[in-house]
Amino acid sequence: MPPDATATKARILDAALREFANYGLAGARMDRIAQLSSANKRSIYVHFGNKEEIFDLVVAKALADMASAVPFTATDLPGYGVRLFDYLRAQPQVLRLTTWAQLERPTPTPAEIEAYRPKVTAIADAQKKGDIAAPSDPADLLALTISTATAWASASPALRTLAPEPPDSQERLVRHRAAMERALCAFTSCC
Template sequence: MRAVPYDSAATRARLLDAAYDEFSARGLAGARVDRIAAEARANKQAIYVYFGSKDGLFDAMLAVRMSSLADAAPFTPDDLPAYAGALFDALQDNPDILRLTQWAWLERADVTPAEIESHEAKAKAIAAASPAALSETRAMDIFILVVGLCTAWTTTAPALRAAGVSDPAARQAAHRAAVVAATAAVVDRLSAD
């Protein structure tokens, strides 16, 4: 009987996928490496070899998922309403990503340096793309409001189902339109100050 060759890239990918399910359901504190390893069909020690710790696995998994979110909703600083619509759609399609970020906010005191760098880069891009002379602080305000609009409306989807809304798809489309319109209004208003 021949042994199956070990594929470290495949094991790492399975661990990241299993971690996504476990962390989005239970958060960082509630997640168990035993369950993640079992779901990934991997040895628990592989988590420590590849990621150093449960926290390291969480960080790596979140970075991968945020990267996929960025691919699904490319940042367009010169057309923030379109970005808001794309971000709303991506969050609707992947609600666990929002749940993961909420777990991170609840369970960690600080934002990671990578998150700060990402947000600052987006604020700089908004300021540079604006026809008005926006400060980076004002551009950051705009970015935070846009993300807030998308995440707030995204959390309403389960409530619509629970409330028995007769046409949740139409209501979701209305929410998306509201997010895009609100983003345009925010950009116009805050760019005028």
């Protein structure tokens, strides 16, 4: 019976996430993924395919993990935005990875599309029931919610230094979360 490769696969995926988040698809090196995961390059190719295939898999897994960790309720888009903000503060490599994916792989994979489809459908259903009064397209509402949740992380460091508190201080993060929630309440009409 062949040895169980589960632990090796998990190490490879974890190392690939770190490598792709730090360097993107073009800058990532399979040698570094092999070294970080204590695996040989051949086993990476056997288990996951080429660099583009493992990148797509890592992005899809990161989105699936985030969807599992961040509960989504269409009628509480402000709450979802705050939970997403908190998750991405704790897991900044996910935001870096998805930013690289947008830059280097602008055509989405089916897995990426399917990560968003249930949320867009749920928003549309909530609008039909009258639970969300905002007349905007459901995909626009989700995009605005996500971009609001990621705004502080993607804001210019120069802009963040103009905040009254240090940019990453607990006081600043609390004030930013509250401002973000107010903004999401205003444009989603969920509050």
